[in-house]
Amino acid sequence: MIYQGKQKIWADYQKEIPDNHWFYVRSCIRQNFFPASEKYFLAICRDQLGRDIYESEHHTTCAGIAYHCDTIPQETAMTVVARQFALMTEAGYENLVTSCITSFGNYTEILETWRQFPELEEKVREHLWKACRREFKKPKYVAHASDLMYKLRGEIAERAHFQLVHRATGEPLRIVEHIGCHYSKMFPHKGVGGAEYPCVLSGMAESWGGRVIDYPERRHCCGFGFRQYFVKANRGYSLSNTHKKFESMEPYRPDAIITNCPGCPYFLDRWQYVISEMEGKTYGQNGYGIPVLTYEELAGLVLGVDPWNLGLQVHQVAVEPLLDKIGIPYDPARKYLGMDEKKIMTPGLPTSLKCF
Amino acid sequence: MVNRNPVIAVIGAGIAGLEAARQLADLGYSPVLIEKEPAVGGHVAQWNRLFPDMTPAAEVIDALKKQTAKIRTLLGTEIASINRLKDGFSLVLTDGTSLLCQAVLFATGFQLFNAAKKEEYGYGIYDRVITNRDLEAWFNTRKDMRIKQPEAVGFVHCVGSRDLKAGNTQCSKVCCITAIKQAIEIKEEFPDAEVYCFYMDLRLFGKKYEDFYIKAQRDYGIHFIRGRVSEVGEAIDGRVVVKAEDTLNGKPVKVTLDLLVLMAGIVCNPDAQHYARQVGVSVDDDGFLKSRDNIAAITESSRPGVFFAGACTGAKTIPETLAEARSAALNIHHYFNKRK
Numbered sequence: 001m002i003y004q005g006k007q008k009i010w011a012d013y014q015k016e017i018p019d020n021h022w023f024y025v026r027s028c029i030r031q032n033f034f035p036a037s038e039k040y041f042l043a044i045c046r047d048q049l050g051r052d053i054y055e056s057e058h059h060t061t062c063a064g065i066a067y068h069c070d071t072i073p074q075e076t077a078m079t080v081v082a083r084q085f086a087l088m089t090e091a092g093y094e095n096l097v098t099s100c101i102t103s104f105g106n107y108t109e110i111l112e113t114w115r116q117f118p119e120l121e122e123k124v125r126e127h128l129w130k131a132c133r134r135e136f137k138k139p140k141y142v143a144h145a146s147d148l149m150y151k152l153r154g155e156i157a158e159r160a161h162f163q164l165v166h167r168a169t170g171e172p173l174r175i176v177e178h179i180g181c182h183y184s185k186m187f188p189h190k191g192v193g194g195a196e197y198p199c200v201l202s203g204m205a206e207s208w209g210g211r212v213i214d215y216p217e218r219r220h221c222c223g224f225g226f227r228q229y230f231v232k233a234n235r236g237y238s239l240s241n242t243h244k245k246f247e248s249m250e251p252y253r254p255d256a257i258i259t260n261c262p263g264c265p266y267f268l269d270r271w272q273y274v275i276s277e278m279e280g281k282t283y284g285q286n287g288y289g290i291p292v293l294t295y296e297e298l299a300g301l302v303l304g305v306d307p308w309n310l311g312l313q314v315h316q317v318a319v320e321p322l323l324d325k326i327g328i329p330y331d332p333a334r335k336y337l338g339m340d341e342k343k344i345m346t347p348g349l350p351t352s353l354k355c356f
Numbered sequence: 357m358v359n360r361n362p363v364i365a366v367i368g369a370g371i372a373g374l375e376a377a378r379q380l381a382d383l384g385y386s387p388v389l390i391e392k393e394p395a396v397g398g399h400v401a402q403w404n405r406l407f408p409d410m411t412p413a414a415e416v417i418d419a420l421k422k423q424t425a426k427i428r429t430l431l432g433t434e435i436a437s438i439n440r441l442k443d444g445f446s447l448v449l450t451d452g453t454s455l456l457c458q459a460v461l462f463a464t465g466f467q468l469f470n471a472a473k474k475e476e477y478g479y480g481i482y483d484r485v486i487t488n489r490d491l492e493a494w495f496n497t498r499k500d501m502r503i504k505q506p507e508a509v510g511f512v513h514c515v516g517s518r519d520l521k522a523g524n525t526q527c528s529k530v531c532c533i534t535a536i537k538q539a540i541e542i543k544e545e546f547p548d549a550e551v552y553c554f555y556m557d558l559r560l561f562g563k564k565y566e567d568f569y570i571k572a573q574r575d576y577g578i579h580f581i582r583g584r585v586s587e588v589g590e591a592i593d594g595r596v597v598v599k600a601e602d603t604l605n606g607k608p609v610k611v612t613l614d615l616l617v618l619m620a621g622i623v624c625n626p627d628a629q630h631y632a633r634q635v636g637v638s639v640d641d642d643g644f645l646k647s648r649d650n651i652a653a654i655t656e657s658s659r660p661g662v663f664f665a666g667a668c669t670g671a672k673t674i675p676e677t678l679a680e681a682r683s684a685a686l687n688i689h690h691y692f693n694k695r696k
Contacts (some may be wrong), residue, residue: 008472008480197481219589
């Protein structure tokens with residue numbers, strides 16, 4: 001590996017990320033999978049780092065999933081997106097930041113389609129007016145939330161309580177980074193670092209003390225692929241994708257996986273359980289799995305947020321081995337306490353995958 | 357032979373420039389070779405053996421050097437500017453001197469495509485990914501720690517040529533046969549190695565090329581896989597993992613290789629474009645210099661007194677380049693005869 005070669009490519013794919021004043025749109029599914037990720041994105045950017053990030057309770061899905069599943073035509077998705085732009089315009093913002101990778105890809109694709117086919121934009125403006133009497137300005141800038149956190153990584157590092165370093169050995173933790181397909185595979189210049197060697201997540205991991213692993217199936221899809229997963233009969237494809245990635249990364253003995261897509265961390269996390277049940281195989285050390293985190297969760301841990309407040313107890317793969325490596329304190333007794341210290345359900349234990 | 361005196365600036369002392377200068381000198385003119393590198397020979401001087409007869413490249417270069425030894429040659433010299441005069445040209449050189457000449461022959465050759473631009477192949481990122489030029493350097497010097505008893509070697513054809521996304525739609529013409537030549541040479545060096553060629557289609561138009569291809573399969577057992585390489589990654593032991601499509605079998609393939617050789621294509625030399633603009637010569641859509649006529653006048657430009665030879669107008673084989681250099685010299689000769 002020639003690290004300087006990667007740095008050269010990264011330099012070619014740096015993009016402008018405005019420092020402040022963003023209109024934030026959430027994901028349809030992330031709050032179910034990772035209940036505190038979006039909350040802590042806002043808490044870190046707004047409360048700790050003082051950025052102005054606005055969100056509207058009136059925004060909806062971007063319709064990206066329906067578009068990619070071929071259940072709605074692109075014009076419909078465009079009109080939904082136009083409404084989000086109208087909300088942004090009404091709130092007085094010009095920069096749009098999305099929580100979801102598919103949304104980011106959807107917004108980017110729609111803006112590019114309008115650039116190439118202005119008559120479509122006109123048609124959508126008409127649809128939006130007829131449907132809800134709204135008008136919009138196109139955003140000056142569309143970023144994914146991981147872009148913004150990448151930009152702020154240095155400020156997070158300055159405030160870090162913990163580093164991604166193995167407490168016992170002093171060695172950097174071995175981090176696998178996994179980029180959502182819709183982040184830069186469609187428009188390489190829209191992603192920090194491009195499509196082949198993106199550095200949006202590796203930049204965060206390295207800034208916070210970790211060392212990133214480049215393994216042969218790094219670019220391979222996590223297995224979420226809408227048509228693979230949403231059609232029940234195709235779920236074997238989904239699982240085999242994930243299996244392929246884990247087999248490929250296993251020799252590098254990763255300490256954690258960091259992701260920036262709604263689907264990737266979910267599938268990389270949950271399929272470890274399924275693989276363990278099917279094959280009795282686990283990929284972490286001592287029978288555990290490899291913890292899979294969103295970049296917000298990782299940033300939260302680095303900044304000293306209580307792991308259970310970050311929602312790490314809803315992950316399938318136990319995160320405690322990772323917390324122990326870094327030296328992050330946690331109270332096992334609080335793991336399954338919900339709001340107002342009420343006990344939420346304790347999950348059953350898998351057959352093979354070791355969990356706490 | 358009568359010395360007819362006109363001075364002809366030959367820009368570039370690769371094989372096209374050397375051969376044209378030799379012919380011009382034989383015809384009684386005073387060619388001046390201007391070469392930016394410290395030695396003559398161009399790309400061919402860096403090559404080891406040449407297809408299809410495995411002729412040592414040094415033989416070709418040594419013969420040309422011998423035949424042009426008495427010709428004025430300015431090495432390590434670039435052209436700062438070219439100005440058109442009433443009866444010729446004035447060249448200001450980077451050594452501070454100027455040269456007055458009555459004709460200019462572009463023998464500026466080509467550049468190899470920068471393989472790092474095809475990011476998915478990992479050149480400049482993964483140690484074991486090299487180019488056709490790197491491999492020729494190894495054949496010459498045997499100095500490259502990355503090439504040590506490889507068990508599996510791959511060649512990727514058409515890297516940066518016939519590639520719209522790379523901005524080069526033209527065929528580089530010599531890469532198919534060069535890949536076959538280099539694959540055979542690897543098999544000769546390392547008979548136990550498995551060798552794979554990933555190709556779009558094979559363009560084996562030249563004399564003995566097809567025989568060479570058959571020999572590669574029949575006598576050396578080289579595997580030819582019709583399909584594009586989609587991505588290259590690095591295994592934990594430093595070998596490269598190559599994913600490709602086998603379009604004949606209709607299946608994806610994945611192989612782990614000790615060495616991957618990228619057949620970097622031929623692209624225009626930006627120096628040539630720079631000089632061409634100064635003398636008012638057009639550049640074609642493909643970036644190469646534009647001939648007055650692509651069929652009947654390939655060595656002539658649209659401007660009087662400006663001529664072309666070799667790969668400055670497009671990818672060419674060595675025999676084609678040499679033949680074109682002779683043709684250019686003859687054209688220059690006719691040009692001066694007509695002016696008498």
